Amino acid sequence: MIEAYANRYTYVLVAALVAIGLYILIASQNLVKKIIGLSIFQTGIFLFFITAAFVEGGSSPVIDGEGLYASPLPQVIVLTAIVVGVALTAVALALIVRIYSEYGTLDEETLREVRADE
Amino acid sequence: MISAFGAVLFVFILVTALAAAVLRDILAVIIISGAYSLGMALFYAFLLAPDVAMTEAAIGAGVTTLLLLLTVTRTVRQDHNRAIERPNVPALLVCGGFLIVLLMTVAEFPVVGDPAIAWDNPAITQYYIDNAYKDTGVKNAVTAVLAGYRGFDTFGEAMVVFLAGMAALLVLKRGVFTNE
Amino acid sequence: MSDAEGERGLSAYTESQIIMTTVRLVAPFSLTYGLFLMFHSADSSGGGFQGGAIAGATVLMIAFAFGIGPTRDWVKNQTLVVMTAGGVAMFALIGLIPMLFGDAFLAHPVFKTELGIKTKYALEGVEILGIAPIVAGIVTGLFFVIASGFTAEEEEVATDD
Amino acid sequence: MSAVTPFIADVFLGAAALFMVLAIALTYRAIKGPTTQDRVLAVNVLGTNTVVVLALLAAALGETSLLDIALIYALLNFLMAVAISKFTVERGGVL
């Protein structure tokens, strides 16, 4: 059992990162920390794709002649997904700046109280 | 089998991720998330994905951390009496459940880096490696697939970046990026 | 907390000689390296995104060193808009040209068969003329927009002017 | 496929693993660091450490493109350190 998980250690890391990212997303009070949790959650998924592309003893997908290469397709997917993730983080931060300028707090609890008595 | 470097890198990333979850002071968390993105870039490099590692490095260190800092510069720093956040039990249960579901499926995955059955479907991946240079004249297969075969994805991606800029302007109700 | 007095930039910015000299030294290198990555995506890893991001990061570096106010005035909004909108237009154009010849959108081999331009250059054209300016423009633009924050009275600037 | 003999590759990988252990120690300082300056220093050293590890990996795996990443980190690491440090000095007088 352990040996099966050992030689799939990256997938275990993927599962761990996704879980930690989700935990930060749900549990943290600070809005900026939520966004960081979101980006950790996404990088976990990217690692899943990259490990799927990895070939033991191969080389990176710059093709020069025969040989064992890592597969380029998942890496393209991750490239696009990273940029999408950054775009989302940037927009989220813009939203947080606007919320802060109005309510003066980044803490979700105080935010809820302030909005409740509005 | 897991290599020494892989194991240590595994621990490093796990430690930084847990630290980001646990710390309460937002600036510390941002710094730790910078370190986390360093580790991820290393892992991508180790898993033979230099393009991705480069993107993670450039965007992780160059853009995200700075934007996070910018957002935080404008906020007041509450002096926290406690460095560690209180664990939120219901969230812990949800994420623990999610983790177990994922771990159950991990056993089904092919072994890391196993070239033999790395692909049940050799058609597509093998095709890129054999014909990328013939079709596009580009040696770097990732760029060939990125801009050539799946050019439309990249078009969508460029639109997402463009949209992020527009969205930031719209959210902060600005007409222009910088004052004329 | 010091917030934006009159002008939109942040408060009195303290000069720091060390950072300014280092940045004056490093900035050209990082900009050229960014351009290298853009132009060199065919043979080695790199590409429009990474190159654009590093070029954007260079401008950020300068802003950190010389303060946001002066950098904001140095970087005209017009250049950013031209870079981003121009990048999108170029990308769409490179994609649409093959459609004029009856082939599909983004059919780069058509450049070779019809116009004699090697497909490789079309691919690189997409990366350099298309993606890199967008990413560079947007990274810088985002930085300035978020740095300037949100002030309520600007409410009507974007939407109703 | 890698320029060096397998044995040398293993030595480089071993060295890289050791540097990563150093990196973990640095993260302890980055987490614990009572003041922000400690964290800034920790991240700075971490950056340079990554450059070294990348160089070792490039040599071990024979991947020249890893050196490009090392170069990026060399440049941007300075930027991250500057940003964090300026932030801590004057409380917002960053820009």
Place this chain on the structure above:
Amino acid sequence: MSDSLLGLVIVLPLLGSAVSLGAGLIRNHAGWWVAAAILAVEAALTARLAYAIYVGGDRLVHILGGETFGRKEITVDGGTTNFTVGIELVGDALSGLVVVLIAAVALGVLAYSRHAGPRGNIFYAVYLIMTGGLMGVALTGDLFNLFVFLEIVGLATYALVSTGRGVESAVASLKYLVVGTTGASIYLIGVGYVFLETGALNMVDVSRSLAGEPPWFDGALYSEPLVVAGFGFIAVGLATKSAIFPLHTWQPDAYSEAPDAVTVYISALASTSSAYAFARITWMVFTPDFFAVNRRLLEAVLVLACVSVVVGSALAAMQRRVKRVFAYSSVAQFGLIFAAICIAVHPAAGERATQFAVYGTAVHLVGHAVIKSGLFAAAGSLASGEGARKLEEYAGLASRRPFVAGSMAVLGLSLVGVPPSVGFVGKWYIGVGAVNAELWAVVAVIFASTVLSLLYTAQLLEKLYFSSDIETHPMESVVADGGEALSYGMAGVGVTAAILAVSLGFLGADLASLLDPVWQAVAESAPEVTA
């Protein structure tokens, strides 16, 4: 030639957004005109496309990147099979309907936002990108490309929602961003699992690989745990995007805080596009054979959908603000659509049940978009014309705004399912499909949804028509919030939606007959809709 239309229809609005931003340098108010011009051309292209699909009767495939990046032949140990290395855009009977809907609603909302909506070039640039993204979701034939376009639509929606007046809209937009991105990432995990198992991303190739056609697979992969988990993640991701019950928390805030023009647009198209994506993936990629093996998984989604119908309606009846009432009603109606999608592929469903469920999904998808956008337009008109946002403030409004109140009444009744309306036709098809499949519990929920949706509609009608307005509007109808009077464009959208809802009600049979190739393909578990 006509298959290049598919590419043009997506690229044109995206290019238009760059033009709109560029135009900002010259004239500040060019945004609306640029959008109007681009979307007019877009509508013409869509009409031509719909003509080619439905009248020409052929399945348009646009391989992006031409032949070299298109379909390839490969022979492995005797068996030859073809697969695609690039991305395909597919215009068939199913996507044609959604494309026409998007073009129509996009133009309609422009009429609304001419007077009421937010202005500025940036707004219309993002508006055009969202239209392009929606077209992409409708037409793409590639699982990852669908993720990219879902993100474009999502990001544009977060930006548009945040253009609301107060800061409330920013809080709602952030909440929507966090939940929406998590949903999209879960969808990406699902795509990753399926990709790891089949190695393909193109919907037709994945469907064929799951069926085990290519020689290197030994038999169908339907019972593989990875594929089952993959479908689970895809379903959860898309359910979050369409606000199905447990994952709907973002929708009420987003719809009620966004400006009225934006609410009309996203209520009609944002959730509709992800529901359409779920339909295409469930029908074409996983096909009924997959659900014959994993019956319990499908029943779980079915239960989720039925619960969503009941809870959505109950919550809608409890709301005080009118826009929140309609937001929760959307949760209920999309529960109905997801139930119909599941019935079509249910192992117990015979060919007849699949036929009706497919009819029901398509008609209700289009019908609900028309009805809900009309309702939000009418609510917006009353809000800006009379300053009435809460249910109590609606007392006696019918006498002051007969046309807008009239259109709201007609649309409300068609939402309930009063016969000559498109709401009834959709509900009828789904109901008959469920009866054919003998899923009695689902039948009960579908027909009970009439009374459930009556809960909140009757409140509205009673307030509008039969409560005297003396106690709430003593003074003459002074426009409450300063000068934002009601323009003809705003009232016009509501009225046209009402007329459309009733006329589509009469065209129920022809609207459904457009879907014949789709249900035949689903019945035979074919990977593609041979038009």
Place this chain on the structure above:
Amino acid sequence: MTEVVADPRPLLAVLSSAIAIVFIIASHSRPNVREGWSVLAALTKFGIIVSMLPGVLDGTRYEWSMGPIVGGGNGGIEFALQADPLGMIFATLASLLWIFTAFYAAGYMRGLDEHSQTRFFAAFAASLSAAVGVAFAKNLLTIFVFYELLSVATYPLVAHNEDPEARAAGRKYLAYTFFGGGVLVLGGTALVFVLAGTTTFGETGQALANADPALAKAAFALLATGFGVKAGLMPLHSWLPDAMVAPTPVSGLLHAVAVVKSGVFGIARLVLEVYGPGAMSQFGLGLPLAAVAAFTLTAASVIALRQDRLKRRLAYSTVSQLSYIVLGLALVGPAVSNGDGLRFVIWGALLHIPAHAFMKLTLFFCAGFIHVETHTDYISEMDGIGKRMPLTMAAFAVAAAGMAGIPLVAGFVSKWFLLLGSVQAGQSIFAVILLISGVLNIAYFWPIVYGAFFESHDSADAKPLISGPFGGRASEDAVATDGGSHAEGGEGQGGETEAHDDGHHDHHGGPGPGGWERVGWTGQEGSWLMLGPILVIAAGALVLGIVPYETGFLELIEVVAEEVMG
């Protein structure tokens, strides 16, 4: 012998009042023109329908179809109208009575100068077009379309007064009718469509007969309950008495003729054409429906006894009379073996539709007229009103006699056939129930008539069943046995008027201090706009009672019976 002729007239019949709505709204500022439009629409509608009568009698079916409104199955389901004998009965009845109701409504609304009359008349026209639509529907789906439109069109009428009580009644009305229509009838239609592949009337009987019995029974149960809601079957009837809060023309034409009859008409279609006697007896569906109808019959009559408000008593009487029709239709199942038993049962049931319509409309119009002229709503205050409104009370007496089944008035003929049919069908228990309810009818109508003519305000004896919880007055003072007028009896009497069990507050009705002033028989008691229709419809009831065949209704019913039995 029946041949189908494509003809736009059924559509024109339905649309004539729909088009009138536009004109009614257009002429909202000039009341006379507006009322003119209503009357004109009523006349054209009646004219179109009657023009089809001879053709339908000798076997031609006028049909109009818009093509399939819903696809699937073999060719989908058409949105089609067909003028067949059964449909003609209901359509002629509704349009004929609408002519007089239009006049009556104009008088009523002007008498009380009600608010928003335009909306009232527009909704009235809309509900009439929906009612004729229900009559001429060719298949289950079209009847469902008009069934729902009828609910929507009548809702503004129920909630017309715009006060909390009217709103509550409107809400209850919508809930019941939409539950009945939207959920049950739609579910039943879907089930029938799935089982039989088509929903056209007359073609589904055979397919349903050999369908899976459980599903066929379920479909019947769904459709019967769905239509039963509007037909006022007992557990689902409580919306009807509450809807009495609406203006009287609405309670009259709609809640006695159009809306409730559409429910009963739906059951008629269901029993005679969707299932047909064969399937009915095969699955034994008749008896349970008959049992429900019988229960409603008696219970409603008992409750009617105890209602002091005249309109609520008439509402409960409607509930019970409708169950006569449902009982007659339900007996079609058990009577299928016995030839003329079946014929009589069908005759009785279908004839009771027009009979009850004429009589009940007269009663409601009288109630309305009394309310307009003297603002009295409570029976206990109506003693001696015959002096004040002799002609009205005479018409009331005629109609009440008919309801009780006294010969020469319409009610007797249909009840007679029902009795004959149930005896011959071997279900004599229902004949007994019919007789009991006849007695109960007398019990709750006769005191009103007697009180009006033979008593004066101060010497009326106690109404035994009005306020005691289980009947009988528990008042402490001695009851004046000899009917003579003595002082304390009067006060006692006076005292009673305040202690009404349902405590109506601003109760300003009732006779003046000196009792009702005497008005001659020559019609000075109120405006002719209302008195005219009352007398005409009362005369109609008499004509229907004396010569049912010549009025065309019985002739139509015979054609229907032949078709069903043929």
